[in-house]
Amino acid sequence: xxxxxxxxxEVPGVAVKRGKVRDLYDLGDRLLIVATDRISAFDCVxxxxxxxxxxVLTALSKFxxxxxxxxxxxxxISVIETQTPAGFECIGxxxxxxxxxxxxxxxxxIECVARGYLAGSGWKEYQADGxxxxxxxxxxxxxxxPLPEPIFTPATKAETGHDENVSFDTACDLVGRDVMTExxxxxxxxxxxxxxxxxxxxxxxxxxKFEFGRTDDGLILIDEVLTPDSSRFWPADKYEAGRDQxxxxxxxxxNHLQAMCDRGDWDKTDxxxxxxxxxxxxxxxxxxxxFERLTGQKWQV
Numbered sequence: 001x002x003x004x005x006x007x008x009x010e011v012p013g014v015a016v017k018r019g020k021v022r023d024l025y026d027l028g029d030r031l032l033i034v035a036t037d038r039i040s041a042f043d044c045v046x047x048x049x050x051x052x053x054x055x056v057l058t059a060l061s062k063f064x065x066x067x068x069x070x071x072x073x074x075x076x077i078s079v080i081e082t083q084t085p086a087g088f089e090c091i092g093x094x095x096x097x098x099x100x101x102x103x104x105x106x107x108x109x110i111e112c113v114a115r116g117y118l119a120g121s122g123w124k125e126y127q128a129d130g131x132x133x134x135x136x137x138x139x140x141x142x143x144x145x146p147l148p149e150p151i152f153t154p155a156t157k158a159e160t161g162h163d164e165n166v167s168f169d170t171a172c173d174l175v176g177r178d179v180m181t182e183x184x185x186x187x188x189x190x191x192x193x194x195x196x197x198x199x200x201x202x203x204x205x206x207x208x209k210f211e212f213g214r215t216d217d218g219l220i221l222i223d224e225v226l227t228p229d230s231s232r233f234w235p236a237d238k239y240e241a242g243r244d245q246x247x248x249x250x251x252x253x254x255n256h257l258q259a260m261c262d263r264g265d266w267d268k269t270d271x272x273x274x275x276x277x278x279x280x281x282x283x284x285x286x287x288x289x290x291f292e293r294l295t296g297q298k299w300q301v
Contacts, residue, residue, distance in 0.1 A: 003301065005049040006036045006094050014087065020045050021057070021229065025088075027101075030077065032085060034099045035224070039283070041253050044272040048280055050250075052299070054098040056287045057227045061100070063295050064225040067197075068190060074221040075102040075213065105213025105222055110171050111155040111163050112183050114191030117206040118145045119232060119245075121165060122153065134167040142242040144206070144234075150191055152184045155209075182219060183212055194226055201293050203248070204239055206232035228290050248290035252282045 009023045010016065017024040020040040025032040035057040037049035058079055065076045080099040084092035115122055115132065118141050122132040130139060133153035141147075154171040155163040172180045187210055195205040208231035211223040224230055228249035238246050256279045260266040266273050288299045 003051040004093075005051060006034075006054055006098065007038060007049050008036055009034050009091050009094055011088055011091060021054070027085060029104065031075075031102045031104055032080075032088070032095075032099055033102055033223075034095060036098070039250055039253060041250060041257055041272070042268040044268065044270050046253070046272045046275060048275045050280060050287065051284045052301075053284065053287055056291050056299075057224055057229060058098045058100060060227045060291055060294065061224045064194070065221070068193070068221065068225070072186060072190060072221050073217065074225075075105055077101045077103060102222070103215065103220070105215045105220055107157075107222065108175055108179065108183065108212045108214060108219070109157045110175055110180070110183065110212075111157055112187040112210045112212060113153045113155055113165075113207060114150050114187050114210075115153055115207040116147055116150045116191065116195055117204070117232075118143065118147060119206050122207070125165070133165050144239075144243065144245055145241045150188055150195075152187055154180070154183075157211075179219070186210075186212070186219070186221075190221075198233065198294060199236060201296070202236050203290075203293055204234040204236050204245075206234055206245075208232070226294075228287050233290055233294075248286050248293075250283055252279050252286065 008018065014025060021036060021038050023034040023036060035054035037051065037053045039046050039050050039053060062076065062079050065074045068074065078101050079097065080095045080101060081097065084095060085101065088095060118126055123143055125132050126137060126141065130137060132151060135151050135153070138148065152168065153165060154168060155165045157163060168180060168184070190210060191208060194208070198205040208226055210221060210225065212219050213222040233248040234245040253275065256275065257266060260273060261268060292299055
């Protein structure tokens, strides 16, 4: 069965704000957030789309929003399935299963990152200084080691390029200590609950990032939640500290592009190169496997 790929959405006469993956429409008192099939790596949006990706991101976010709803309010009102918002009928087929109708909130300009394992930028900082975001860690950790306890490592949100890891005190200077203290507590609670659940499904949640927004009712969870785009998911049965792990994300894409860079065929600047069919297929399969293992549901093509 052929799969319709959504590179971008467009409605004549309606303004759209595009991120690396999402198209955002302002509906006045609400937002329409559309997860496309675009994929980015090394801060570049690639010309190829990944089949099912946007729908997987939306379905997983919905799963987690509903799971956390009892103790963490969120922005999701509904996922667009049959009821298309007025004025968007011309792209109704593109929206189904990949668009979220959401409450508006004032975005807190801090990425709230929780880490339970030493990987990514945290590993690089640890090798240099023995710390992650200024938090001193034991001296005997290796790549992908579990941390003594989960840590909160905020980062500043970047419109383009990389988010920048900052200390907790620096984050407090930006948005206020009371806000950051509340966000730290929420982030670590959500991470611990999700990590325990993921482990029961045979998956290690190494780290993840959350975003929050302010409303008249207080802080709420926004954006996407615990997807392969915002988290490191590792198969528990193949985990071994001291080496890179297999993962349920776009690692196939990163590995392919890094090999191109090593050969001198790309320099990590736009325009990004096209992906071969096998890399696209493998990446799509990993996103779908993450959904199925975490939710226990069969993916519906």
